Amino acid sequence: MGRGESVSGLDGAIAQYCDEHREHFLDELKRWVAIPSISADPAHRGDVRRCAEVLVDRMRELGLRAEVLETRGNPIAYGEWLEAPGRPTAIVYGHYDVQPVDPLELWTTPPFEATIRDGKIFGRGAVDDKGQVLMHFAAIEAHMALRKRLPINVKIVIEGEEEIGSPNFEEFLDRNRDRLRCDLAIVSDTAVFSEDVPSLTVSLRGLVHWDVTVEGPTSDLHSGYYGGAVRNPLETLAQMIAELKDADGRVAVPGFYDGVAELRDEERSDLRNLPFDETAQARAIGVRQLDGESGRLPLERMWFRPTLEVNGMHGGYSGPGHKTIIPSWAKAKLSARLVEGQEPDKIRRAVGEFLERVAPPSVRVKIEADGDVRAVATSRDHPAVAAAARAMEAGFGKAPVFIGTGGTIGPVSSFERILHLPQVLIGVGLPDDMIHPPNEKFTLTQLFGGIKTVAHLYDELAALP
Numbered sequence: 185m186g187r188g189e190s191v192s193g194l195d196g197a198i199a200q201y202c203d204e205h206r207e208h209f210l211d212e213l214k215r216w217v218a219i220p221s222i223s224a225d226p227a228h229r230g231d232v233r234r235c236a237e238v239l240v241d242r243m244r245e246l247g248l249r250a251e252v253l254e255t256r257g258n259p260i261a262y263g264e265w266l267e268a269p270g271r272p273t274a275i276v277y278g279h280y281d282v283q284p285v286d287p288l289e290l291w292t293t294p295p296f297e298a299t300i301r302d303g304k305i306f307g308r309g310a311v312d313d314k315g316q317v318l319m320h321f322a323a324i325e326a327h328m329a330l331r332k333r334l335p336i337n338v339k340i341v342i343e344g345e346e347e348i349g350s351p352n353f354e355e356f357l358d359r360n361r362d363r364l365r366c367d368l369a370i371v372s373d374t375a376v377f378s379e380d381v382p383s384l385t386v387s388l389r390g391l392v393h394w395d396v397t398v399e400g401p402t403s404d405l406h407s408g409y410y411g412g413a414v415r416n417p418l419e420t421l422a423q424m425i426a427e428l429k430d431a432d433g434r435v436a437v438p439g440f441y442d443g444v445a446e447l448r449d450e451e452r453s454d455l456r457n458l459p460f461d462e463t464a465q466a467r468a469i470g471v472r473q474l475d476g477e478s479g480r481l482p483l484e485r486m487w488f489r490p491t492l493e494v495n496g497m498h499g500g501y502s503g504p505g506h507k508t509i510i511p512s513w514a515k516a517k518l519s520a521r522l523v524e525g526q527e528p529d530k531i532r533r534a535v536g537e538f539l540e541r542v543a544p545p546s547v548r549v550k551i552e553a554d555g556d557v558r559a560v561a562t563s564r565d566h567p568a569v570a571a572a573a574r575a576m577e578a579g580f581g582k583a584p585v586f587i588g589t590g591g592t593i594g595p596v597s598s599f600e601r602i603l604h605l606p607q608v609l610i611g612v613g614l615p616d617d618m619i620h621p622p623n624e625k626f627t628l629t630q631l632f633g634g635i636k637t638v639a640h641l642y643d644e645l646a647a648l649p
Contacts (some may be wrong), residue, residue: 195578195643201326202635209322209635210305212242216280216314217298217307223258223281223348232344235280236261239342242321247328248340255352258344266337271646273337273366275605277595278317278373279346282309283620290622304625311626312619316372316611316634317342323639335646339366343595346373350594357602368568369599372638374589374611377458379627382576382584384569385609387487390522390559391592392532393495396421396539397515399548404509415546417514418499425494425516427542428535432478435492437538443525447488454585455483487588491521492535521590524561558597562607571644572608579637610641
């Protein structure tokens, strides 16, 4: 097929193939879900490896060269098809490990026995991320069955540690730079805005965090003897944390917003046009109203503005009754979600130095900082993103909108930092998929629309220079 040749006829055939083989694809997903590949639990280490091996065997059946690649932790299921000279080469990323299932008693059906009801498939990993990996395998199957080839070159990288923070993934990328050389990365581990609003994610926030300890006396003290004479570490830590933000909800740490760009008018208009009900959202999560940085739209605060949050705080006595003490220490865990333009190292230092500066001299402060995940943003004008938008319109019958995601996917940042790749984030999960709690599900219309979207995406990317 020539570079400029129309593929509309074959597109229809591939779409038909995807529709006719839905039960086959569901059966395959059920087999994958049945493998309890819980990366956080050492007792399931054998299941994790078995899942990687199953994926490699399946890639070989599809006509890819595939193998299990070792890391210091769980293996990578790797496959490649590189027989489209002159066409783009894409890394397809996903993960086969899953979250633990606790509490088990809250599952309506067994987590590792995929069950279909009400137009959804339920099971741990159904959408996060086995089902979204399956979309690519199904698209490859359709192309290979009808054309005996793929329209682009692909390098499939399915890791087994995403749910525990991908601790060995960057080392894997660095060690395999030459092998993984390509033009872009495709990541299907995100969600759309809603079932009736197809959408492409164009930004992910980064992440850093701190453990803060305030130490006072060498042991807990009697508050009757020493109250009023000794600084209370819990009270002091609360005051220090209160200094982090001003009355308008802005982070007060000097330099925190350095490099943070304002939304363009077009982007702000797009947010206003999304069917987002602020009152309904507040009611759904059990708060009186949404809150945060003044003068910002809720979705702007959730997707495109940096945050600094207290994740936990403890110290002193919290048992039944009362224990009248001045605690000897207090601890807090903080985290920041970063946006494009912020440097994780700089933010870690700035917040740590600020907390040390506002602490009174009568206590000792210890701060441990960690995390260096950068925010990732892809221009909606990038040719690959435009290609993905056309593919999603073909798959779902409606042009997608562009959205952000407030969360963080570490490997996406790793692809940008180590391999310097543009990325297409083309997941099709839904916000209510319960990806970590019990009763995880994948709505079947999303799964089947996603399969056709990915199949179209490969054709769209083939037409790019």
